[in-house]
Amino acid sequence: MTGGTRLRAPTAWRGGGVLALLAAVAAFPLVFTNPLVTTFGVDTLIFVGAASAWNIFSGYSGYISLGHAVFFGCGAYTVAITARDWQLTGNVVFALLPLAGLAAAVIAVPFGMIALRVQRHTFLVVTIAIFFIFELMAFNFSFTGGTTGVAAPFLAWQPGTYDDPFYYIALAIAVGTVGLSWVIRGSRFGLQLRAIRDDEGRARGLGVHTMRVKMAAFIVSAGVTGLIGGLWFYFITQVLPQSGFDPAFDLTVALMAFLGGLGTVSGPVLGALLIEPAQQYLTQQFTNDYLSQIALGALFLAVIVLLPRGVIPMAGEKVTWWRAQRPRGTAALLAAAGLRRSAAAAEPGAAADAPSKETAR
Amino acid sequence: MAHQIYEAVVDGLLVGAVYGLMAVGLTLIFGVLDIINIAQGILVVLGAYLSYVLAVHLHIDLFLGLLITVPAMFVIGVAIYWAFIRPLRGPERTSMSLLASYAIALIIEGVLYWIFSPSLVTLNAWYVISGVRVFGFYLPYIYLFAAALAVLLVTALYAFLYRTGFGRSVRATMQDQTAARLVGIDVKRVAALTFGIGVALTAVGGMVYGATSGGFNPNSGYDLISRLLAIIILGGLGSIGGALAAAVFMITIESVVDVWSPNWAIVVFYAALVIVLIVRPAGLFGRSAVRAQ
Numbered sequence: 001m002t003g004g005t006r007l008r009a010p011t012a013w014r015g016g017g018v019l020a021l022l023a024a025v026a027a028f029p030l031v032f033t034n035p036l037v038t039t040f041g042v043d044t045l046i047f048v049g050a051a052s053a054w055n056i057f058s059g060y061s062g063y064i065s066l067g068h069a070v071f072f073g074c075g076a077y078t079v080a081i082t083a084r085d086w087q088l089t090g091n092v093v094f095a096l097l098p099l100a101g102l103a104a105a106v107i108a109v110p111f112g113m114i115a116l117r118v119q120r121h122t123f124l125v126v127t128i129a130i131f132f133i134f135e136l137m138a139f140n141f142s143f144t145g146g147t148t149g150v151a152a153p154f155l156a157w158q159p160g161t162y163d164d165p166f167y168y169i170a171l172a173i174a175v176g177t178v179g180l181s182w183v184i185r186g187s188r189f190g191l192q193l194r195a196i197r198d199d200e201g202r203a204r205g206l207g208v209h210t211m212r213v214k215m216a217a218f219i220v221s222a223g224v225t226g227l228i229g230g231l232w233f234y235f236i237t238q239v240l241p242q243s244g245f246d247p248a249f250d251l252t253v254a255l256m257a258f259l260g261g262l263g264t265v266s267g268p269v270l271g272a273l274l275i276e277p278a279q280q281y282l283t284q285q286f287t288n289d290y291l292s293q294i295a296l297g298a299l300f301l302a303v304i305v306l307l308p309r310g311v312i313p314m315a316g317e318k319v320t321w322w323r324a325q326r327p328r329g330t331a332a333l334l335a336a337a338g339l340r341r342s343a344a345a346a347e348p349g350a351a352a353d354a355p356s357k358e359t360a361r
Numbered sequence: 362m363a364h365q366i367y368e369a370v371v372d373g374l375l376v377g378a379v380y381g382l383m384a385v386g387l388t389l390i391f392g393v394l395d396i397i398n399i400a401q402g403i404l405v406v407l408g409a410y411l412s413y414v415l416a417v418h419l420h421i422d423l424f425l426g427l428l429i430t431v432p433a434m435f436v437i438g439v440a441i442y443w444a445f446i447r448p449l450r451g452p453e454r455t456s457m458s459l460l461a462s463y464a465i466a467l468i469i470e471g472v473l474y475w476i477f478s479p480s481l482v483t484l485n486a487w488y489v490i491s492g493v494r495v496f497g498f499y500l501p502y503i504y505l506f507a508a509a510l511a512v513l514l515v516t517a518l519y520a521f522l523y524r525t526g527f528g529r530s531v532r533a534t535m536q537d538q539t540a541a542r543l544v545g546i547d548v549k550r551v552a553a554l555t556f557g558i559g560v561a562l563t564a565v566g567g568m569v570y571g572a573t574s575g576g577f578n579p580n581s582g583y584d585l586i587s588r589l590l591a592i593i594i595l596g597g598l599g600s601i602g603g604a605l606a607a608a609v610f611m612i613t614i615e616s617v618v619d620v621w622s623p624n625w626a627i628v629v630f631y632a633a634l635v636i637v638l639i640v641r642p643a644g645l646f647g648r649s650a651v652r653a654q
Contacts, residue, residue: 064456118642125590132587133631140624290475297467304461305448
């Protein structure tokens with residue numbers, strides 16, 4: 001599917017690229033010490049994780065969910081309510097994060113049992129309907145704090161480096177999610193999911209327990225999203241019904257995965273790295289909130305109309321096409337080109353540049 | 362109490378007819394193009410704002426204003442189809458078009474916020490504030506007029522679909538697009554005009570929504586689209602009669618629950634959808650295998 005697999009890229013090159021990227025991301029808050037930049041970094045990593053988690057279910061199975069904010073909000077509310085009721089403060093609250101994931105995974109069971117019974121188009125709409133039920137429940141129940149929401153416990157950290165621990169926790173979760181996504185994609189389970197995406201009836205005919213496989217992916221995806229929701233709550237320090245259960249969240253994660261490449265491992269990561277900083281920048285740049293919303297919508301439309309299959313798959317096709325078009329040269333030239341191409345395959349950003357290199361030649 | 366419930370039922374039936382009209386637009390678009398137009402909710406709000414501008418700045422009566430807003434929304438619909446829906450192809454077309462319409466909704470919402478600000482506005486006319494007593498029920502004239510208009514338009518739509526040549530092309534395309542193309546129907550043209558008609562119906566829905574909802578702003582689009590989606594799913598995607606029946610059924614239930622608890626009325630609305638889907642995954646009037654993957 002991706003260009004990387006087709007281009008016999010040495011695993012060492014790809015691994016090296018990933019490690020270099022990780023090192024750069026890990027060093028990021030040490031280099032850019034401005035707290036505002038770190039805040040952007042945490043936001044971006046939260047979305048890297050959330051978009052990858054969304055992709056584990058929706059990208060691989062082809063069932064587009066616009067209800068993942070349910071899990072995000074449930075994760076946030078779970079840690080918020082437990083911390084409030086057990087009167088937990090200080091660093092110990094982070095021990096509650098697995099609980100957020102667990103709660104979201106438990107909620108995914110009845111959610112999935114209702115929503116996954118229907119066809120693909122209907123599924124999408126049912127997820128929206130269930131999402132609205134949850135948002136309204138958060139508004140109307142008393143234990144959720146109604147419209148005032150729940151405030152996070154106070155963390156007595158240094159203001160100058162307040163965001164740094166969040167950055168590293170978010171990084172760990174994001175890396176874990178992408179790793180999980182990679183493992184699932186290559187596994188038998190991932191193959192079954194992609195078989196469902198391509199032709200569900202045939203997959204069932206070939207002996208895939210489609211409902212069981214879809215449910216499992218849905219629960220995994222929900223659990224990770226809930227975990228990220230819990231972390232997000234500590235970071236934002238307050239959860240409100242409209243921010244925990246935010247329709248824009250559903251749309252944003254889907255947009256990130258679509259932009260990068262639906263159903264690829266690196267696609268949602270690239271999408272999140274491009275969109276979240278852009279969105280933060282637009283919000284900062286336009287004092288007018290509506291303009292940034294219009295800009296986001298326009299960007300979204302442009303992606304769908306111009307890059308319908310996402311950056312990573314289309315860049316992969318370009319690279320393959322370019323290789324096929326390549327004129328014969330000396331062995332040395334070929335080797336040099338081969339090296340450069342492998343680097344391009346290892347590094348998604350560089351792969352995206354490949355078409356421009358080709359025109360420059 | 363009993364009296365309040367009867368009144369809620371009557372209100373529900375009348376308002377349900379108008380929701381039915383909006384839902385028919387949405388389900389018609391699905392039937393022909395196989396896409397769900399998420400922007401339908403915000404287009405209703407856009408229709409309401411158009412009526413508002415005409416009424417406040419040009420002092421045109423709300424119902425007369427429809428003669429301007431309906432063609433305007435038709436043109437907007439055809440333009441959206443032509444610019445953003447038509448270019449989409451491939452196996453992921455349905456999901457992509459849904460996301461595209463979501464993006465269009467975001468843009469329209471942003472523009473409306475920018476022009477009109479988030480403050481709530483209402484549409485006013487003599488028939489909005491005064492009403493008539495029928496069998497002891499107080500009914501604002503707007504409910505009666507709107508329901509009458511909705512019934513008239515749905516009848517006209519049925520006549521169009523079942524009594525004209527073009528209507529037959531639309532129904533053929535709904536049944537089987539490939540076969541329709543094979544017998545010489547210009548499917549692209551049918552799709553564009555259907556999208557236009559579906560969007561044009563929001564002008565009517567918007568005017569009535571603006572006059573009866575007790576205040577709207579660009580955010581109302583979310584509320585509208587979630588109800589409309591629930592209605593068309595309940596009725597069975599692509600079924601016009603189903604959409605009408607489901608609209609009346611759902612809005613009446615909501616209206617009745619509203620007598621006890623306004624906060625939970627809308628939850629009951631979605632819960633009804635979930636329960637129906639557990640029993641009948643294809644909706645009340647949907648054919649189960651008609652759009653199998």
